[in-house]
Amino acid sequence: MNFSDKQRAELIKQRGEPVVRIEFDAWGTKQISMxxxxxxxxxxxxxxxxxxxxxxxxxxxxxxxxxxxx
Numbered sequence: 352m353n354f355s356d357k358q359r360a361e362l363i364k365q366r367g368e369p370v371v372r373i374e375f376d377a378w379g380t381k382q383i384s385m386x387x388x389x390x391x392x393x394x395x396x397x398x399x400x401x402x403x404x405x406x407x408x409x410x411x412x413x414x415x416x417x418x419x420x421x
Contacts, residue, residue, distance in 0.1 A: 371401045 352360070363369070370393065374386040389398055 371398065371405070373402075373405060 370390055372388040374388075376384040376386075387402075389401075
């Protein structure tokens with residue numbers, strides 16, 4: 352088990368299963384596939400708000416120049 356899998360397992364142990372999970376696949380051709388996993392019993396607005404929170408987190412990560420390798 353690699354480090355990120357261990358981190359995820361520990362978070363799930365502490366917080367329970369996530370209500371929304373997103374995976375991205377990106378190819379050198381700039382094509383992107385997104386796989387969204389969530390409880391389909393959730394209200395649309397609940398899912399939308401969680402997706403917005405994920406988008407905001409990604410925006411912050413992308414804008415943080417300290418995360419850019421040198």
